[in-house]
Amino acid sequence: MLKVGVIGAIGYVGAELIRILINHPKVKLEAISSTSYIGETISSIYKNFYGKVNLICTDMEEVIKKSDLVFAALPHGLSEEIAELTFKENKILIDLGADFRLSKEEDYKKWYGLNFLFKDLHKNSIYALPEFNRSKIKNYKIIANPGCYPTSIELGLMPALKNNFISVDNIICDSKSGATGAGRTLSLKSHYTEVNENLSAYAIGNHRHTPEIVECLSKISGKKVSITFTPHLLPINRGILSTIYCNLKKEICLEEIHKSYAEFYKNEPFINIMPLGETAQIKDVKYTNNCNISLHQDHNKNQLIIISVIDNMLKGAAGQAVQNMNILMDFEETDGLDFIAFSN
Amino acid sequence: MLKVGVIGAIGYVGAELIRILINHPKVKLEAISSTSYIGETISSIYKNFYGKVNLICTDMEEVIKKSDLVFAALPHGLSEEIAELTFKENKILIDLGADFRLSKEEDYKKWYGLNFLFKDLHKNSIYALPEFNRSKIKNYKIIANPGCYPTSIELGLMPALKNNFISVDNIICDSKSGATGAGRTLSLKSHYTEVNENLSAYAIGNHRHTPEIVECLSKISGKKVSITFTPHLLPINRGILSTIYCNLKKEICLEEIHKSYAEFYKNEPFINIMPLGETAQIKDVKYTNNCNISLHQDHNKNQLIIISVIDNMLKGAAGQAVQNMNILMDFEETDGLDFIAFSN
Amino acid sequence: MLKVGVIGAIGYVGAELIRILINHPKVKLEAISSTSYIGETISSIYKNFYGKVNLICTDMEEVIKKSDLVFAALPHGLSEEIAELTFKENKILIDLGADFRLSKEEDYKKWYGLNFLFKDLHKNSIYALPEFNRSKIKNYKIIANPGCYPTSIELGLMPALKNNFISVDNIICDSKSGATGAGRTLSLKSHYTEVNENLSAYAIGNHRHTPEIVECLSKISGKKVSITFTPHLLPINRGILSTIYCNLKKEICLEEIHKSYAEFYKNEPFINIMPLGETAQIKDVKYTNNCNISLHQDHNKNQLIIISVIDNMLKGAAGQAVQNMNILMDFEETDGLDFIAFSN
Amino acid sequence: MLKVGVIGAIGYVGAELIRILINHPKVKLEAISSTSYIGETISSIYKNFYGKVNLICTDMEEVIKKSDLVFAALPHGLSEEIAELTFKENKILIDLGADFRLSKEEDYKKWYGLNFLFKDLHKNSIYALPEFNRSKIKNYKIIANPGCYPTSIELGLMPALKNNFISVDNIICDSKSGATGAGRTLSLKSHYTEVNENLSAYAIGNHRHTPEIVECLSKISGKKVSITFTPHLLPINRGILSTIYCNLKKEICLEEIHKSYAEFYKNEPFINIMPLGETAQIKDVKYTNNCNISLHQDHNKNQLIIISVIDNMLKGAAGQAVQNMNILMDFEETDGLDFIAFSN
Known part of the structure; x- marks a missing residue:
């Protein structure tokens, strides 16, 4: 032992x-x-x-x-x-x-x-x-x-960056986290009646996880990646959902992207690429070490939307x-x- | 009467x-x-x-x-x-x-x-x-x-479009709504235990509010506007928060944008432009007809981030x-x- | 003014x-x-x-x-x-x-x-x-x-005591309150992640509202009233629900009790006696100055069960x-x- | 296997x-x-x-x-x-x-x-x-x-009945359950917006678990036990908390009762008798097969208050x-x- x-x-x-x-x-x-x-x-x-x-x-x-x-x-x-x-x-x-x-x-x-x-x-x-x-x-x-936000975003983007599907210039990461992410330290921001029945963004444009995400994504892609990262505080205990918006470099169908994601993570015990048509949600990974990822394409342009969910306290x-x-x-x-x- | x-x-x-x-x-x-x-x-x-x-x-x-x-x-x-x-x-x-x-x-x-x-x-x-x-x-x-989502997004973008601050090509609208938005009709998606302690996106790339938003924003700006709109279901009863990402056309400081927003809405009884440094949040408009808007800029590029909140049942x-x-x-x-x- | x-x-x-x-x-x-x-x-x-x-x-x-x-x-x-x-x-x-x-x-x-x-x-x-x-x-x-708990309990019991329907010896008041009752002062007990998805009783047998309730009920009835009072903390912002158990002095049908409650409060603008068969619940008084009261009888003995709800911040x-x-x-x-x- | x-x-x-x-x-x-x-x-x-x-x-x-x-x-x-x-x-x-x-x-x-x-x-x-x-x-x-409610109540009362500490005539069981107890079947009563930020009692005086509790408690005590049982629906997913009020037969100090509870359950892998002064709460047993029990005495009379918590889906x-x-x-x-x- x-x-x-x-x-x-x-x-x-x-x-x-x-x-x-x-x-x-x-x-x-x-x-x-x-x-x-x-x-x-x-x-x-x-x-x-x-x-x-x-x-x-x-x-x-x-x-x-x-x-x-x-x-x-x-x-x-x-x-x-x-x-x-x-x-x-x-x-x-x-x-x-x-x-x-x-x-x-x-x-x-x-x-x-x-x-x-x-x-x-x-x-x-x-x-x-x-x-x-x-x-x-x-x-x-x-x-x-x-970090918690970086894990959800990096896992969500890795196959797209490795496969050179997306532009590295303008990746939008809109993340939402449960209140355990703020820890046990007392603060009005974590007071029950302030969090409950509310949603709020915070540290917009200057959250400390930004350079961590940029550094890791840049290592993954081999190029300097630029992101916009906005965290929000959810009225739940556990879980992060990141909605990631990226520009596809060329027309490529969602099926192909999905296939390469599934292939990329096929041996990973904790990563699930959801079937096309399904949407990853927090409750399916809460209290687990899993990261579930679903892939979506916008209706009218070459944009890939990635949903990546984890339990912030576990994965x-x-x-x-x-x-x-x-x-x-x-x-x-x-x-x-x-x-x-x-x-x- | x-x-x-x-x-x-x-x-x-x-x-x-x-x-x-x-x-x-x-x-x-x-x-x-x-x-x-x-x-x-x-x-x-x-x-x-x-x-x-x-x-x-x-x-x-x-x-x-x-x-x-x-x-x-x-x-x-x-x-x-x-x-x-x-x-x-x-x-x-x-x-x-x-x-x-x-x-x-x-x-x-x-x-x-x-x-x-x-x-x-x-x-x-x-x-x-x-x-x-x-x-x-x-x-x-x-x-x-x-519609509820359109109201939050259109009010959030109107001054920026009218003043020609932002590109109309690639506006990302990441919206989150409370469960009253789904109405009183029974559905597993609105079942208490499915919504509580969860966050989920839905209708990604194909929500019916999309053409309404596009038509109104295009009328406002006089140009064909292109948006990506992703709604999410929050575990709260009331409120919508839209986080809107847009590319600034030229370098323009946040103070100037803020000033023009305040000026634009100065006579509006239901619109509050929050002071710079403040972040609009759902609890401050819940159970009111108000729309609170806060303005933010990303740390490393010419991107404007707009937070717009309303009560989905009221405004x-x-x-x-x-x-x-x-x-x-x-x-x-x-x-x-x-x-x-x-x-x- | x-x-x-x-x-x-x-x-x-x-x-x-x-x-x-x-x-x-x-x-x-x-x-x-x-x-x-x-x-x-x-x-x-x-x-x-x-x-x-x-x-x-x-x-x-x-x-x-x-x-x-x-x-x-x-x-x-x-x-x-x-x-x-x-x-x-x-x-x-x-x-x-x-x-x-x-x-x-x-x-x-x-x-x-x-x-x-x-x-x-x-x-x-x-x-x-x-x-x-x-x-x-x-x-x-x-x-x-x-106080908040006393108001819910005193209004719930007043007609029964005034009409001498119940014994004053052994009244059980099981109360549940939303988290605003604990105020804005920071405390681990009011930390979001501690209150959310939880229910806890506190100050069992020694809550400070006890003597207030006893004094007021005793004034109402003209006799020394004895109560057991247990407050609980609910994962909601607003509202108190008190479930009150009392022993009927003699066999008296629920319809008669209900009638006397309705009569007692008939001119009160803020008190609603719910129709028999209905159960008072917090959401119906939340954000109002109302007190809703419903009356129930146990299946097998001469016991009256009173549900009394108020908004703890208002009434x-x-x-x-x-x-x-x-x-x-x-x-x-x-x-x-x-x-x-x-x-x- | x-x-x-x-x-x-x-x-x-x-x-x-x-x-x-x-x-x-x-x-x-x-x-x-x-x-x-x-x-x-x-x-x-x-x-x-x-x-x-x-x-x-x-x-x-x-x-x-x-x-x-x-x-x-x-x-x-x-x-x-x-x-x-x-x-x-x-x-x-x-x-x-x-x-x-x-x-x-x-x-x-x-x-x-x-x-x-x-x-x-x-x-x-x-x-x-x-x-x-x-x-x-x-x-x-x-x-x-x-059943779920019976389990919480029977485990909470068993040592007191076996030891003949309490009267069997007038036991009040005020129980509160999370929404999973109502199952997956759609109903307005389980609709998110109806349960959230609410508390409601239901089936007062006639819940089907009543005869089950009475039969089991009567078997335990060897006498016909009489109870009043009121269930409430909590805005949480999991957990039952039963607050049980019973009349002590003679003056007996809480320490002695606590000792006999601890002794009674000492070999039980799933039962925890909380130390005197602690209060059992739902979050400590949620997602486990445990039943936590705490014991309390009212300030001014010979009444025992038992708090018994379980996860309704597990224990x-x-x-x-x-x-x-x-x-x-x-x-x-x-x-x-x-x-x-x-x-x-």
């Missing part, structure tokens, strides 16, 4: 990691930490764990000491120091924050307002989107787990992190992640 | 009309009709009217007979015959269906599968969006009340119909419609 | 008061205050007021100075000092907090942990539930507006406060309050 | 059974049936199964032929004929309908309006609530799976059915059911 630990256990992503890891057949969750809850039992904070998980929050150092692989689910700016520790001890860090997602320090500086603390560590890290660069992931000990965070662990450790990629969505 | 009636009283739009008309200071609601509920009291069907409204459903002919102005809130294909009757008797019809929204029969045929029954009536009808063509409305006796249907009546009758335009949104 | 002011304008109840008062035909809202938002415009905090209300938050003293009647919507413990000021100046205070609801200091001490600051003021105050003691309200200058708070003002000022009791519920 | 089948596969309970059985380590789901969907793939109806389950709906006879154990999830009145077939062939039927839940034909007649079709079969059936009569279940081939239906199968087949009782609730 692999010894694993979770740093940042009391955030929503940390709690979701615990839920998955406790049931994972090949790992043992040795320790969890949280700065604010040291000494407290996880089940006293999250009652859903009552009678199931009795781990006590300790500190970061203890988690690293007891684990061979560490998950960090922290706000950005806190993971480089952890990576410095794990790397020194030849342990693996899967970071669910943003610290290692951008390869260029200038981008990190521009969008997050911070410099790289340990520049060398970044050369030893990889942005790990399994469906894009699975084979390379095993060579690294510092894993940058993709968009904790699930993909465990998927990356499975790849790193040569486990079955679906170990601990083979969830079927609920019918209702 | 103007004598008015409602045909199609038991649908959600009909019921909303009744609520407004009962409280309107200058009209008397004389009769309501519903094919399926003849003889039944409105308050036995909608308990919210209990103790307030005791009208009994009668038939269409009775409504026309008793009213000087008739509202029809019916599925498409049923209003032309009503218009034939009201026009003959020199009464006014405000039609909340689609029968008179498209000026070209070929479009109606293509998108709704029907021919015009009474071609001449169409020449005597007007698509009545007050903020666009208020002054002409009074010349007509057959009023086509705009998107019953409210706008009453606004049109107010205009036709020279009432105060806000009579019966001066709702302030609830803070929560 | 009566000059009125609101102290505690930024809480949910304060904002609801503002919405009603702005549209009230016989008052002018002169000033509002909020300790934390002095100098800020209400519409910059509540965007729903944008373009409608531009009042700027000032301090308490200013509000009292400018107003002849003051509403205070504050946490308990802050209103006595305000009353001291208004009473001295012969102005009216309608207090939506708990400071003047309990007549016995020992109860206030026991349930709220505080002593009465100005004992004499309490003799000059009245617990004002119009349907119970309308005629006495006009004699007072300090008005204690009832349960701001609406009832304005109703009390209308009574005090000899306005029409429905002035500013004649809302019809939305059909959906 | 045990060969199993599901009759009534397209209802919500049927779909939930399929989800569990597909992942169950010791069974093979051989066939499913649905009268209305013969020939259709389950994943074409429930898109959440897309890529995971490809079973095709057949007819009832085929399901029985292919299976050693059959689950029936049908409206009442249809299972006796199935039982007649399975019993003849010495196969096991786990019936999730009401046909075998009541032991007395007169009760079935009174509450469901039907006679027993095959009286002898009823002697060979058992009402199977594992925590009550686990040891007897294995002797039967016709298993009546308890209240499909999960308990699989638990019963596990018991019948000597599998681990938690096989296929060891779900941890999501933190959000």
Whole structure:
């Protein structure tokens, strides 16, 4: 059994990691930490764990000491120091924050307002989107787990970019996310009566996931990709739906595009290309590690519309992190992640 | 007091009309009709009217007979015959269906599968969006009340098109609507457990509001406008939020655009241009006849992002119909419609 | 026009008061205050007021100075000092907090942990539930507006107690409230993802509304009433539904009880006794000042089940406060309050 | 691997059974049936199964032929004929309908309006609530799976009745259920806009689960138990919360009651007695087979308040059915059911 630990256990992503890891057949969750809850039992904070998980929050150092692989689910700016520790001890860090997602320090500086603390560590890290660069992931000990919105958009666009179907100049990504994406931190924006019976866009034109999406899509396509990305807050707990609009380079029928998508992802355990005529929706992937994608063409012009849905807490965070662990450790990629969505 | 009636009283739009008309200071609601509920009291069907409204459903002919102005809130294909009757008797019809929204029969045929029954009536009808063509409305006796999605999109784009700020070639309209938009008719798509905790797109590339939007925007701009329109179903009761992406023709700063929007709508009682930096959201217009609009620019290119929100049942249907009546009758335009949104 | 002011304008109840008062035909809202938002415009905090209300938050003293009647919507413990000021100046205070609801200091001490600051003021105050003691309200200058849960329960039980139909020993009140009841203050208990898709009971056996309910019911019946009261938090914004179980004293048929309820409330503008066979539900009173009550009998024993529903922000708070003002000022009791519920 | 089948596969309970059985380590789901969907793939109806389950709906006879154990999830009145077939062939039927839940034909007649079709079969059936009569279940081939509301109430009351703590005369059960309980059949009562932002009670004093609860509680206590049961419809998908009020027979402290509950259920894998001071809530058991129970005492009298929560689709239906199968087949009782609730 692999010894694993979770740093940042009391955030929503940390709690979701615990839920998955406790049931994972090949790992043992040795320790969890949280700065604010040291000494407290996880089940006293999250009652859903009552009678199931009795781990006590300790500190970061203890988690690293007891684990061979560490998950960090922290706000950005806190993971480089952890990576410095794990790397020194030849342990693996899967970071669910943003610290290692951008390869260029200038981008990190521009969008997050911070410099790289340990520049060398970044050369030893990889942005790990399994469906894009699975084979390379095993060579690294510092894993940058993709963001939630980026995962939905990158998976939705990858086959179109790889097949050179679409223009890279003007891709519109209109994304909608459930409220767990905003985390457990109190804020008027996450107050029940403000979110309920409402829809609101936010961070229009300047959301921090933008450079991550641009960098990954540019790597995929080999060209500089330009996107417009608008996130919206939905009155639901879980799920992201991205509606992606792209200009087809030449007339190409939807059937052909669909066929190449199905072919591209045919061996992927977590990706479903919906039959033509079907529309991917959030409820079909909620509480799973799946990404469902449906393809559509506008009635009067050469435009491809892609709908891509994931659960923001699973394929968009904790699930993909465990998927990356499975790849790193040569486990079955679906170990601990083979969830079927609920019918209702 | 103007004598008015409602045909199609038991649908959600009909019921909303009744609520407004009962409280309107200058009209008397004389009769309501519903094919399926003849003889039944409105308050036995909608308990919210209990103790307030005791009208009994009668038939269409009775409504026309008793009213000087008739509202029809019916599925498409049923209003032309009503218009034939009201026009003959020199009464006014405000039609909340689609029968008179498209000026070209070929479009109606293509998108709704029907021919015009009474071609001449169409020449005597007007698509009545007050903020666009208020002054002409009074010349007509057959009023086509705009659709809900079209209202949100047309109001959002009008100043940009009138001022020639944006390209008309490639406007993306990503719209999200609450479930009242699907009406009271039973369907698995409107079943509680299917809508709740979900988001789904539908009718992608072929929604029937598309030709209506195209025709109106083309009239506004004087050029053939091309749009992509994708509606989504939100797990809320009321409200539409349209996120509209357009390409700016030349570099123009957001401040200037904002100023011209504010100027354009400065005398409009129901339109609010939000201050720069604010984002229009559904809860601020829910249960009102308002349309709030906010303007945004993308970080790295000449693209304008417009957020336009309305209550689909009010400015998107019953409210706008009453606004049109107010205009036709020279009432105060806000009579019966001066709702302030609830803070929560 | 009566000059009125609101102290505690930024809480949910304060904002609801503002919405009603702005549209009230016989008052002018002169000033509002909020300790934390002095100098800020209400519409910059509540965007729903944008373009409608531009009042700027000032301090308490200013509000009292400018107003002849003051509403205070504050946490308990802050209103006595305000009353001291208004009473001295012969102005009216309608207090939506708990400071003047309990007549016995020992109860206030026991349930709220505080002593009465100005004992004499309490003799000059009245617990004002119009349907119970309308005629006495006009004699007072300090008005204690009832709590939300108490209003739903007291109105539901009043005719049964007055008619001596039920035992006063063992009344079970199982109440369910929407999340606005918890206010705008941030708390994990009001965090969207904690409330959504959940139901939870709280303060079981020790909620502070208990002594208020007991005192009022005891006054109504003339005997010491004993209740069990359990509140629950619903995943909705507005509304309270109380399911009340009482033991009938003797065999009495439901028809007779129903008749006496209808008779009891026949002149009340805000109370609807639903026809036998109907069940009162939250959506039929939401966004109104109404209280709908339905009556039911258990299948196998002499037990009466009463369902009583109100909007917690209106009849349960701001609406009832304005109703009390209308009574005090000899306005029409429905002035500013004649809302019809939305059909959906 | 045990060969199993599901009759009534397209209802919500049927779909939930399929989800569990597909992942169950010791069974093979051989066939499913649905009268209305013969020939259709389950994943074409429930898109959440897309890529995971490809079973095709057949007819009832085929399901029985292919299976050693059959689950029936049908409206009442249809299972006796199935039982007649399975019993003849010495196969096991786990019936999730009401046909075998009541032991007395007169009760079935009174509450469901039907006679027993095959009286002898009823002697060979058992009402199977594992925590009550686990040891007897294995002797039967016709298993009546308890209803959802009854499960929550019976588990909540069992230790108090067994220990003779409470009076059996006047137990009040105020229950609240999510909308999946009303199933997939279209109805205005399950229409999204009618359920959302609402709470309503229904079937007050005459819900069909009443005689089932009374019979089971009477068996548990050895005395005729009398209850009042009021169900309410919550605007959530999953979960039941029952608030149960009972009169303590003598003064007994809550600590002692809590201790005896904990002792009573100490070996039960699916029951959690929450620590004193905690309150059981729906989100902590949603999507699990657990029943969480919390215990409370009223402030001023000898009354016990029990909160009991389950997921109506799992412990209240499909999960308990699989638990019963596990018991019948000597599998681990938690096989296929060891779900941890999501933190959000």
